[in-house]
Amino acid sequence: MNNEELWKTALGEIELSISKANFKTWFKNTSILSYEDNHIIIGVPNGFAKEWLENKYNIYILKSLRNIQENIQSVSCNIITNSKNVPIQNAQPSMDAIVPPQNITLNKKSYFPSFLENNLNQKYTFENFVVGGSNELARAACFAVSQNLGNSYNPLFIYGGVGLGKTHLIQSIGNEIIKRNPALNVKYVSSERFTSNLIDAIKNQKANEFKESYQKIDLLIIDDIQFISGKEKTQEEFFHIFNYLYQLNKQIVLSSDRPPKAIQILEERLRSRFEGGMIADVSMPDHETRVAILRKKALKDKIEISNEAIEFIASNIKHNVRELEGALNRVSVSSQLTNQSIDLTYAKNSLSDIISSGKKKGITYKHILKTVSSFYEVSIDDLIAKNRKKEVVLPRQIAMFLMRQELQFSFPGIGDKLGGRDHTTVIHACEKISSAIEIDEKLKESLEDIKNRIYSVI
Amino acid sequence: MKLTCIQDNLKKSIQACEKVVTKRNTLPILNNLLLEADKNSLKIEATNLEIGIIAKIGAKVEKTGRIAVPAKLISSFFSNLPSGEKISLETDKEENLKIKSGSNKTIIKSNIADDFPLIPLKVKEFILKIPAIFFRMIFSKVSPAIAINEARQELTGFNLILKEEELFWAATDSFRLSEYKLERKNIEVDEAEYMRVAQNGSEIIIPFNVLAEINRIISTDLNMEDNNKINISIEEGQIFFEFNRIKIVSRLINGKYPEYKHIIPNKYETKLICDKITLQNGIKLAGLFASGNSNEIRLKIDSQKKNVFLLASGSETGENSTELKYDVHGPSQEVVFNAKYLLDGVLAVSTKEVMILINNDTSPIAIKEVSGKTKEELNDFIYIVMPIKK
Numbered sequence: 076m077n078n079e080e081l082w083k084t085a086l087g088e089i090e091l092s093i094s095k096a097n098f099k100t101w102f103k104n105t106s107i108l109s110y111e112d113n114h115i116i117i118g119v120p121n122g123f124a125k126e127w128l129e130n131k132y133n134i135y136i137l138k139s140l141r142n143i144q145e146n147i148q149s150v151s152c153n154i155i156t157n158s159k160n161v162p163i164q165n166a167q168p169s170m171d172a173i174v175p176p177q178n179i180t181l182n183k184k185s186y187f188p189s190f191l192e193n194n195l196n197q198k199y200t201f202e203n204f205v206v207g208g209s210n211e212l213a214r215a216a217c218f219a220v221s222q223n224l225g226n227s228y229n230p231l232f233i234y235g236g237v238g239l240g241k242t243h244l245i246q247s248i249g250n251e252i253i254k255r256n257p258a259l260n261v262k263y264v265s266s267e268r269f270t271s272n273l274i275d276a277i278k279n280q281k282a283n284e285f286k287e288s289y290q291k292i293d294l295l296i297i298d299d300i301q302f303i304s305g306k307e308k309t310q311e312e313f314f315h316i317f318n319y320l321y322q323l324n325k326q327i328v329l330s331s332d333r334p335p336k337a338i339q340i341l342e343e344r345l346r347s348r349f350e351g352g353m354i355a356d357v358s359m360p361d362h363e364t365r366v367a368i369l370r371k372k373a374l375k376d377k378i379e380i381s382n383e384a385i386e387f388i389a390s391n392i393k394h395n396v397r398e399l400e401g402a403l404n405r406v407s408v409s410s411q412l413t414n415q416s417i418d419l420t421y422a423k424n425s426l427s428d429i430i431s432s433g434k435k436k437g438i439t440y441k442h443i444l445k446t447v448s449s450f451y452e453v454s455i456d457d458l459i460a461k462n463r464k465k466e467v468v469l470p471r472q473i474a475m476f477l478m479r480q481e482l483q484f485s486f487p488g489i490g491d492k493l494g495g496r497d498h499t500t501v502i503h504a505c506e507k508i509s510s511a512i513e514i515d516e517k518l519k520e521s522l523e524d525i526k527n528r529i530y531s532v533i
Numbered sequence: 534m535k536l537t538c539i540q541d542n543l544k545k546s547i548q549a550c551e552k553v554v555t556k557r558n559t560l561p562i563l564n565n566l567l568l569e570a571d572k573n574s575l576k577i578e579a580t581n582l583e584i585g586i587i588a589k590i591g592a593k594v595e596k597t598g599r600i601a602v603p604a605k606l607i608s609s610f611f612s613n614l615p616s617g618e619k620i621s622l623e624t625d626k627e628e629n630l631k632i633k634s635g636s637n638k639t640i641i642k643s644n645i646a647d648d649f650p651l652i653p654l655k656v657k658e659f660i661l662k663i664p665a666i667f668f669r670m671i672f673s674k675v676s677p678a679i680a681i682n683e684a685r686q687e688l689t690g691f692n693l694i695l696k697e698e699e700l701f702w703a704a705t706d707s708f709r710l711s712e713y714k715l716e717r718k719n720i721e722v723d724e725a726e727y728m729r730v731a732q733n734g735s736e737i738i739i740p741f742n743v744l745a746e747i748n749r750i751i752s753t754d755l756n757m758e759d760n761n762k763i764n765i766s767i768e769e770g771q772i773f774f775e776f777n778r779i780k781i782v783s784r785l786i787n788g789k790y791p792e793y794k795h796i797i798p799n800k801y802e803t804k805l806i807c808d809k810i811t812l813q814n815g816i817k818l819a820g821l822f823a824s825g826n827s828n829e830i831r832l833k834i835d836s837q838k839k840n841v842f843l844l845a846s847g848s849e850t851g852e853n854s855t856e857l858k859y860d861v862h863g864p865s866q867e868v869v870f871n872a873k874y875l876l877d878g879v880l881a882v883s884t885k886e887v888m889i890l891i892n893n894d895t896s897p898i899a900i901k902e903v904s905g906k907t908k909e910e911l912n913d914f915i916y917i918v919m920p921i922k923k
Contacts, residue, residue, distance in 0.1 A: 086882050097648075100582065121784045122653035123582045123769045154770035156787060357597055 199246035207364025228353030235357030238397035365389035384422035472504035534598030546588035550579035552822035565601035585652035630803035666759035687788035742781035801890035803863030819845035820872035877918035
């Protein structure tokens with residue numbers, strides 16, 4: 076095992092024993108500088124980290140390193156400075172200190188440096204996309220578009236939650252087109268990139284060039300279009316580009332995390348255009364699809380893993396394909412380090428901290444009550460109190476729901492914590508909230524917001 | 534913790550430290566000030582993990598201890614508290630800080646200090662001791678050219694080069710450059726350490742924020758006299774400052790400062806001397822009419838007609854011109870500037886007259902100070918600005 080792997084493994088262990096904020100603050104940009112005579116020197120970015128790691132976290136670090144290599148005796152820290160870790164040639168950017176102002180603002184060549192590129196990632200193709208009931212329609216629509224550009228479904232609008240394969244699908248269209256006819260002009264941008272390019276262009280008085288460059292495109296793919304909500308000027312420019320391309324029968328593909336109807340502050344004329352073509356959704360993969368995804372990835376990356384282990388991962392990680400693949404990666408990397416084969420028990424052990432209440436480390440029901448009460452501006456006492464005031468009912472139900480979902484408390488347990496309520500009350504609350512978030516986008520957002528707050532307090 | 538101290542001292546120290554606390558913190562504990570009572574002193578500490586500050590004041594301590602107090606709250610509390618002689622602080626078991634001053638009694642909910650970061654302390658001796666008056670001067674002359682929020686991180690700090698005879702302080706935002714040369718003989722240095730560092734061709738980049746913080750503290754502290762020293766010690770990746778019972782540590786910026794010496798011209802064709810106030814007002818007026826994004830104004834020197842004009846015109850705003858007194862050596866010139874960049878340079882000059890040195894309309898222009906007696910240029914300070922190409 077080299078130093079880098081050693082440190083990575085040790086960090087994995089340290090991460091579990093301290094809070095996320097602490098971990099991020101103190102262990103960011105650290106590395107092992109040297110490992111000689113059973114003494115390890117850790118490179119840290121600044122003096123504060125050096126003091127802290129040497130005086131407060133020394134024990135944690137030593138313990139976790141020893142778990143991997145028993146003979147390690149001691150650990151110390153050094154501040155990394157430029158002279159040490161940057162190769163000589165990089166340290167000499169003989170760049171001029173000052174330059175004439177005009178050269179900077181009006182350099183034509185450097186203007187759209189990335190424009191000629193299509194920005195596609197070649198690893199996304201239709202061949203390696205796993206099809207299941209949840210994404211069949213979206214995949215079929217994308218494939219149809221790639222076979223008959225501009226004439227089958229225009230625009231094509233794909234939506235679905237994070238990590239379910241939207242980007243994979245829409246990039247596959249681009250890659251397929253390029254494979255068949257490299258001369259066609261394909262452009263993939265995220266809507267954030269689109270906006271910032273537009274702002275640059277306006278700043279440099281090049282808005283027309285910006286528009287023209289987009290009008291040359293045969294296939295325009297915009298990812299995460301929901302981010303243009305509320306940006307009026309971007310929406311306006313996009314509207315014109317959209318219309319222009321549409322009139323010429325050029326293909327437009329859009330993706331979003333929600334349907335056009337649910338994108339807030341979107342101009343009506345854009346919304347109606349988005350809905351004018353084909354709308355397809357990708358939803359959460361079912362169990363079989365998840366198993367298939369894992370099999371495919373294991374095959375591709377040559378990971379040997381037992382069927383029970385795959386079943387275990389697939390049945391525990393349900394909401395996000397990216398997390399699913401991440402879990403598989405994690406198991407495979409740790410099995411390589413320890414030289415064990417992956418069976419059910421091994422997978423269970425190495426994923427114990429992600430699955431079940433793993434990522435919720437350090438969270439207690441008090442955190443939840445505190446966050447919910449501050450989010451809705453009601454006091455904790457009110458949440459617990461025995462009354463049914465209108466303004467506390469929803470916050471109380473949300474608190475119950477979160478305690479159930481995030482902490483896996485039992486129903487009677489939750490009732491107990493919230494002023495001795497009956498477990499049926501709790502069951503009702505959880506059912507109510509979980510069905511409400513299916514239809515109420517606003518509630519869903521608030522809930523996400525609360526969860527973020529809960530996890531950012533520790 | 535239980536102690537009594539002078540209210541005014543405590544207030545000043547808290548206000549000196551509080552500014553270091555930034556709003557966006559990943560660690561909640563960083564929103565606090567640490568109060569720590571030793572045998573006979575009280576330390577106040579704050580940090581944002583880039584800068585750390587420790588202020589120490591005398592106190593009569595009955596019981597030692599430490600506590601982390603919300604910074605914004607306690608700072609606002611002290612600025613509103615009626616002034617009084619003595620103030621007593623005491624903590625209880627539930628991490629409350631009890632404050633008693635005159636007729637006012639307060640309990641501030643505070644936090645356990647265990648998680649408060651350890652502020653690094655210096656290991657080496659002080660290498661430089663700079664009088665406060667010099668520090669303020671360097672800061673005011675160099676900082677106008679600093680790059681704020683720049684993508685190139687190395688430009689967001691002062692570049693300090695230690696040479697055997699001089700120390701060069703410089704800042705640039707890549708449009709203009711400001712440099713101040715401090716003679717080594719004018720300040721106190723640790724000979725051996727200094728020579729060792731200077732011979733290794735040492736140069737460091739000090740973040741602008743920490744210098745601005747020091748400048749703020751020494752400018753507002755009435756106890757700080759002009760010849761009080763600011764002690765500086767430089768270590769791997771960090772720099773330490775100490776003055777008047779205050780200790781400050783900051784990280785140094787990692788990176789290579791761009792070479793700039795070769796940009797400063799060795800000789801100039803045309804030399805213009807003008808009264809600072811007249812020039813400064815002329816630029817401000819012309820700036821109102823300046824055209825384009827780059828705020829263009831023209832300086833026109835005509836050696837035949839013996840006149841100098843500062844001109845600006847904009848298609849939407851109108852026109853403006855100021856005639857300056859003709860005090861020129863050398864041929865005619867016509868140069869276009871960004872009004873703001875030129876003004877910043879002139880404002881940094883502290884002599885009555887300003888010298889502008891020009892080669893032609895495409896090479897760097899220099900601004901220098903002029904000695905009041907000999908009318909000769911002074912070479913401690915130089916401000917370089919690039920003209921705008923036509």
